[in-house]
Amino acid sequence: MSPRRIPIAALLAALPTLVGVGYAAGAATGLIGFGAAGFSLRRVASVLGELTVWRGVAWTLTTAAAATLLATAGAVLVATVFRGTARGDRAARALAVLPLVVPHLVAAAVFVFLFGQSGFLARAIHAAGVADAQGVVPTLVYDPLGIGFILALAWKELPFLSLLAFSVLSTRGPELEETARSLGADRRDVFRRVTWPILWRGLLPGVVAVFAFVAGSYEAAILLAPSEPVALPLLTWERYTDPDLARRADAFVLVLVGIGLAAIAVAVHEWARARWERFEG
Amino acid sequence: MWRGDPSINAYVDGWIAPRLLARHGITLRAVEGQGPEIVNQLLVERDARARGSADLIWINGETFHNLREAQLLYGPWAQRLPNVVYVDSTAPTIQRDFEQPTAGYESPWGAVQFALIYDSLRIPRPPGTVAELARWIRAHPGRFTHDQGFTGVAFLKILLYALNGGVETFQGGFDESRYRRGSERVWAWLDSLRPALWRGGSAYPPGVAELHRLFANREVDFSMSMNQNEVVTKVRQGILPPASRALLLRDGTIANSHYLGIPANAPNPAGAMVVANFLLSPEAQLEKLKPEVWADGSVLAVERLPPEWATRFHGATAAGALSSDSLAKYARPEVAPEYHERLAADWRTRIRAGGS
Numbered sequence: 001m002s003p004r005r006i007p008i009a010a011l012l013a014a015l016p017t018l019v020g021v022g023y024a025a026g027a028a029t030g031l032i033g034f035g036a037a038g039f040s041l042r043r044v045a046s047v048l049g050e051l052t053v054w055r056g057v058a059w060t061l062t063t064a065a066a067a068t069l070l071a072t073a074g075a076v077l078v079a080t081v082f083r084g085t086a087r088g089d090r091a092a093r094a095l096a097v098l099p100l101v102v103p104h105l106v107a108a109a110v111f112v113f114l115f116g117q118s119g120f121l122a123r124a125i126h127a128a129g130v131a132d133a134q135g136v137v138p139t140l141v142y143d144p145l146g147i148g149f150i151l152a153l154a155w156k157e158l159p160f161l162s163l164l165a166f167s168v169l170s171t172r173g174p175e176l177e178e179t180a181r182s183l184g185a186d187r188r189d190v191f192r193r194v195t196w197p198i199l200w201r202g203l204l205p206g207v208v209a210v211f212a213f214v215a216g217s218y219e220a221a222i223l224l225a226p227s228e229p230v231a232l233p234l235l236t237w238e239r240y241t242d243p244d245l246a247r248r249a250d251a252f253v254l255v256l257v258g259i260g261l262a263a264i265a266v267a268v269h270e271w272a273r274a275r276w277e278r279f280e281g
Numbered sequence: 282m283w284r285g286d287p288s289i290n291a292y293v294d295g296w297i298a299p300r301l302l303a304r305h306g307i308t309l310r311a312v313e314g315q316g317p318e319i320v321n322q323l324l325v326e327r328d329a330r331a332r333g334s335a336d337l338i339w340i341n342g343e344t345f346h347n348l349r350e351a352q353l354l355y356g357p358w359a360q361r362l363p364n365v366v367y368v369d370s371t372a373p374t375i376q377r378d379f380e381q382p383t384a385g386y387e388s389p390w391g392a393v394q395f396a397l398i399y400d401s402l403r404i405p406r407p408p409g410t411v412a413e414l415a416r417w418i419r420a421h422p423g424r425f426t427h428d429q430g431f432t433g434v435a436f437l438k439i440l441l442y443a444l445n446g447g448v449e450t451f452q453g454g455f456d457e458s459r460y461r462r463g464s465e466r467v468w469a470w471l472d473s474l475r476p477a478l479w480r481g482g483s484a485y486p487p488g489v490a491e492l493h494r495l496f497a498n499r500e501v502d503f504s505m506s507m508n509q510n511e512v513v514t515k516v517r518q519g520i521l522p523p524a525s526r527a528l529l530l531r532d533g534t535i536a537n538s539h540y541l542g543i544p545a546n547a548p549n550p551a552g553a554m555v556v557a558n559f560l561l562s563p564e565a566q567l568e569k570l571k572p573e574v575w576a577d578g579s580v581l582a583v584e585r586l587p588p589e590w591a592t593r594f595h596g597a598t599a600a601g602a603l604s605s606d607s608l609a610k611y612a613r614p615e616v617a618p619e620y621h622e623r624l625a626a627d628w629r630t631r632i633r634a635g636g637s
Binding site for chain 1: 316324347351484499622626630
């Protein structure tokens with residue numbers, strides 16, 4: 001591909017997003033959509049002034065960060081511990097990738113069936129003779145801390161990040177690690193100075209993608225997230241389907257907030273990459 | 282149309298569609314979409330100046346209000362349907378939709394009434410009024426909640442009527458000061474019961490389907506429905522426990538109708554009218570009424586029907602269903618749509634946000 005074609009291809013890929021952002025910006029500021037009466041920042045100001053919105057943003061950010069962190073830690077663990085060619089290693093890697101075939105909605109639904117207050121776990125405890133099984137099972141569905149949401153999404157994102165970690169390590173790892181060893185590095189040094197830097201740089205784009213995806217996840221949130229705080233995707237949909245038509249514009253303000261969060265994550269990634277490229281360059 | 286109920290889908294796809302094709306050569310293709318989604322779809326189509334994607338839409342008063350407000354409905358057409366002569370034109374819950382005159386912009390399809398759902402094995406003697414319900418909730422902490430969707434807002438509206446001297450207080454259009462005074466009592470009622478609600482009132486199921494699941498799994502002892510007969514079909518499908526029953530609170534429960542509208546940009550309004558007319562026929566309304574089909578209330582006046590149809594309608598009451606006399610006795614009409622909008626919005630800020 002010639003260098004001049006690249007911006008065009010990138011522009012084509014970004015076009016739907018740009019159109020969407022443009023429409024959302026117009027609808028949020030009274031330029032397009034129902035009740036559009038000329039440019040005004042009234043809805044933007046009113047939405048950004050709501051405590052509910054900021055509580056929702058905070059909830060979405062922390063749960064998405066926690067789920068991403070858990071999944072990343074799991075992927076690093078699986079990829080470094082089971083990286084050999086032995087049968088056990090191969091089996092472990094295959095198992096870690098297995099959740100990849102489960103759709104997100106199904107993963108969340110299965111989670112409710114297993115760990116809900118009247119789910120499989122509660123039933124098993126009840127069958128074992130505990131009278132108040134529902135009280136014994138921790139509240140993981142609609143729970144304000146979002147622990148169920150975090151666990152379900154971490155489990156669901158683990159295979160994606162694991163696959164990425166396997167490929168990063170197998171393509172770039174062995175040669176550099178061998179070199180380090182031949183230069184006298186011990187196992188800890190090899191991990192600290194070679195394996196880990198390769199891993200996290202290779203994983204970072206995937207980590208950012210997972211974070212943005214989890215922060216925007218509607219299907220898992222509707223099944224697992226609490227009623228309050230209201231997760232940002234749920235709040236967006238709630239405003240978009242509000243019985244009062246005048247609230248449609250709120251939804252577009254929230255869409256812009258969501259896109260802004262994802263854009264910040266991408267910017268952080270670009271900044272980190274520029275930093276280490278400067279180091280290496 | 283809303284595609285969330287297998288019985289309704291089976292009626293539309295398996296009974297209505299083949300007859301329309303055989304008799305009128307019309308291919309009926311039902312697609313998913315309800316309430317606000319329909320409004321959004323039509324708004325976007327208009328913005329984009331696109332050809333309409335739907336000829337006939339299934340709506341309720343809330344959506345009707347939005348669509349009329351945004352001038353997205355075709356009409357008037359409904360009074361020109363031949364089968365309109367059978368419609369119960371004396372029923373206030375059919376002629377007026379959320380206090381708005383239908384004005385020929387929508388044609389009635391079914392009539393329903395709100396009911397609580399309980400398990401007669403778990404609660405042999407259920408509470409019969411809003412006051413008794415409050416006492417029951419206090420005596421059984423953690424066993425009652427309502428959903429955040431349309432059905433939950435209908436429940437709030439029942440509280441609004443019951444705690445403020447009846448529906449009459451709110452009839453005749455939206456009144457801000459009456460709403461404020463009235464809704465304060467609803468929030469006070471919910472606040473005082475909050476500790477005794479499911480999860481201490483800190484979480485509420487997003488929709489009525491999740492509430493059904495909590496009820497079936499014995500996490501709570503009540504569910505609710507905007508169709509008094511839903512309990513009959515859901516028990517038959519094995520979704521709700523076998524001894525589940527519908528319960529009407531004697532303070533009065535909301536009765537309303539659901540309708541069919543034609544979008545202003547419909548590609549084929551004439552075809553849509555043929556379909557709407559068939560859906561209004563005694564044959565289609567009777568089939569829909571059967572408990573093993575959908576158990577959706579008819580909008581026809583039995584005394585206006587040809588005698589052979591009248592007898593068949595009389596014989597069609599479902600086993601386990603509520604009698605039409607008690608239904609009529611406790612039926613209360615909907616009030617202006619603004620009450621619904623405000624209750625939904627204010628519940629979120631007053632009750633939900635204060636719950637954790």
